Amino acid sequence: MKIDTLVFDLGGVLIDWNPQYLYNKIIPDEQERRWFLSTICTPDWNEEQDAGRSLQEATELLVAKYPDHEAAIRAYYGRWKEMLGGPIHETVEIFRELKNQGQIKLYALTNWSAETFPVALELYDFLHWFDGRLVSGEEKVRKPFPEIYKLLIERFDIDPHHAIYVDDNIRNVLPARELGFIGIHFRTPALFREELKKLGVLS
Incomplete structure (x- = not known):
């Protein structure tokens, strides 16, 4: 053939590409970091942006739901290049x-x-x-x-x-x-x- x-x-x-590269700096505690990336800024959430949802809509959705984690949520796309x-x-x-x-x-x-x-x-x-x-x-x-x-x-x-x-x-x-x-x-x-x-x- x-x-x-x-x-x-x-x-x-x-x-x-790996979000850990960024969040190792933002959330030094491994257990807390793992929780954040599996509960808040999850792979499923990120894939919605891959399917066309805007970064702003995605970010504001999580900020409204988890206001105590606003800074870490906004960093996902605000400092996205650091994941590369x-x-x-x-x-x-x-x-x-x-x-x-x-x-x-x-x-x-x-x-x-x-x-x-x-x-x-x-x-x-x-x-x-x-x-x-x-x-x-x-x-x-x-x-x-x-x-x-x-x-x-x-x-x-x-x-x-x-x-x-x-x-x-x-x-x-x-x-x-x-x-x-x-x-x-x-x-x-x-x-x-x-x-x-x-x-x-x-x-």
Whole structure:
């Protein structure tokens, strides 16, 4: 089978993003910090912004509900850049090799707020290497809902039976597999490279 397309997730695959980087500074106590990020500024809450809710609406919603934690809540997007740990260099190098080979199309499918994604575009040149990008916050639909994968296929004329999708969250890999993609659950750049070699995409 000839593979002609590879679709990258971004956070956790090409970019190191983690709210802990910011909240280690704001809430030094580990137990308190864990409680805050699992009870107030939760992953589910953040994903609503990935699906198109505005940062202001999301913030004010939590401030009204947890006024005693206003400063920490407002920091989530007010100091959002401090959650970025930088590129995952080994994966960026794989991306570079694939781009230089010029044998396959390269796309990005990311759960990301439309308001914060432009910040990443300014910081990371490699985000401009893609043949196309689909950002959930701009489309108002996010992974793992099948609609966003179907939109990716339609917009970029992808045949999923000749395409790879890679994501660090297995939850987001499964719908891609159901649509015919070769789904790779990203764990480390080294393992990712080995899987691409086995598939004949990298030498």
